[in-house]
Amino acid sequence: MDTAPSLRTQVRRIAKNASYDSALLHAIVDAAYLCHVAFGDAHGTHCIPTACWRIGGHLYIHGSNGSRMLKRLTEQECCVTITHLDGLVLARAAFNHSMNYRSAMIYGRFTVVEEADKEAALEAFMEHLAPGRLPLVRPGNAQEYAATTIMRIALDEAACKVRSGPPNDDEDDLHIATWAGVLPLGVARGAPVPDARCAAALAKAPDQSSAPLPDHVAGWQDR
Amino acid sequence: MDTAPSLRTQVRRIAKNASYDSALLHAIVDAAYLCHVAFGDAHGTHCIPTACWRIGGHLYIHGSNGSRMLKRLTEQECCVTITHLDGLVLARAAFNHSMNYRSAMIYGRFTVVEEADKEAALEAFMEHLAPGRLPLVRPGNAQEYAATTIMRIALDEAACKVRSGPPNDDEDDLHIATWAGVLPLGVARGAPVPDARCAAALAKAPDQSSAPLPDHVAGWQDR
Numbered sequence: 001m002d003t004a005p006s007l008r009t010q011v012r013r014i015a016k017n018a019s020y021d022s023a024l025l026h027a028i029v030d031a032a033y034l035c036h037v038a039f040g041d042a043h044g045t046h047c048i049p050t051a052c053w054r055i056g057g058h059l060y061i062h063g064s065n066g067s068r069m070l071k072r073l074t075e076q077e078c079c080v081t082i083t084h085l086d087g088l089v090l091a092r093a094a095f096n097h098s099m100n101y102r103s104a105m106i107y108g109r110f111t112v113v114e115e116a117d118k119e120a121a122l123e124a125f126m127e128h129l130a131p132g133r134l135p136l137v138r139p140g141n142a143q144e145y146a147a148t149t150i151m152r153i154a155l156d157e158a159a160c161k162v163r164s165g166p167p168n169d170d171e172d173d174l175h176i177a178t179w180a181g182v183l184p185l186g187v188a189r190g191a192p193v194p195d196a197r198c199a200a201a202l203a204k205a206p207d208q209s210s211a212p213l214p215d216h217v218a219g220w221q222d223r
Numbered sequence: 224m225d226t227a228p229s230l231r232t233q234v235r236r237i238a239k240n241a242s243y244d245s246a247l248l249h250a251i252v253d254a255a256y257l258c259h260v261a262f263g264d265a266h267g268t269h270c271i272p273t274a275c276w277r278i279g280g281h282l283y284i285h286g287s288n289g290s291r292m293l294k295r296l297t298e299q300e301c302c303v304t305i306t307h308l309d310g311l312v313l314a315r316a317a318f319n320h321s322m323n324y325r326s327a328m329i330y331g332r333f334t335v336v337e338e339a340d341k342e343a344a345l346e347a348f349m350e351h352l353a354p355g356r357l358p359l360v361r362p363g364n365a366q367e368y369a370a371t372t373i374m375r376i377a378l379d380e381a382a383c384k385v386r387s388g389p390p391n392d393d394e395d396d397l398h399i400a401t402w403a404g405v406l407p408l409g410v411a412r413g414a415p416v417p418d419a420r421c422a423a424a425l426a427k428a429p430d431q432s433s434a435p436l437p438d439h440v441a442g443w444q445d446r
Contacts, residue, residue, distance in 0.1 A: 039261075081271065
């Protein structure tokens, strides 16, 4: 899709970097653990970071039933934005410096996920955070499910914007003998830090103490 | 400061993680290359990522004079949010999983930086992106400065929220023999990628071709 799905998703600034391709949109969402949600209320406009995941053509968020944000989101349209910063772009001229990034803005209204669909939604969330972990932990009980609201928004009205590659210097500046290029940025995955209470519990369960680490822990830094 | 500066900065969800300390706020802003700005217009609420930097008690952004966002921001209060994701927190129970993060929400109204102050503001921006780079590049000319709007917002009405450390499992779940702990996330700085046209220009300037890389390039991965 190379045309915007709505007036407000039509990118105007540096429009050549815009895309309305759903595969790109899904990739940007899937690479994120969190999004920023913008909405309004009597106190002004708010921009709140929250965990997110995707199932098919929807982006999901969750929270306590008491969450102000979740309540407000049932009443109005909002904007959900995900941004991955990929690098600093160093040019030969001060004003041609830039950043490489992949971003997605999604417009629409969240709807509350029905009780019958909550379990599958949260299972997908766990798979997103730590694939294969679900059978290893205590599942949610009725009280925990009842206290949690899950919401989703269709990925239909959305725009992506991507910048990649080297600086775009003016021809007149190319002679300047300054290092120019990209300082790459990405996600660093550090060595897993076990909870101090973890070893004790594993030692008390002899069948577990010598068990290999689950793949989502052992393979974390290779993900 | 341990009390919120306004009603709308009073953190209500997991309020023990809230802070109104300006040193923490400054550190969160200084660790960021970009922020998300939420504002409204006739088409709805928008959440737009943009580069940011700090001078003293203000957060700065910039853009083309024609930017819709910058125009709208002169007319209304907005919310600026910065979020650093520090790790996935794996608990023994599905519903106790969490994330470690440092976030800041800043409320207020941006004001346009006067012509006389634009140069110093953009110099600070360059120092934030690439310390020591400014003397090595072509400075902005009158036309470039004239086409660029710089805006700033006071860091007075703001709230930070930070979660760190291990999972908070219920006592009843501590016996569960599952790996629990934190999968750390951070910023990865990849090896600098020189522009293909860079080597040619440096070779033509013999005094530069053997010059050491500037510190902001050579030291990028150690920053």
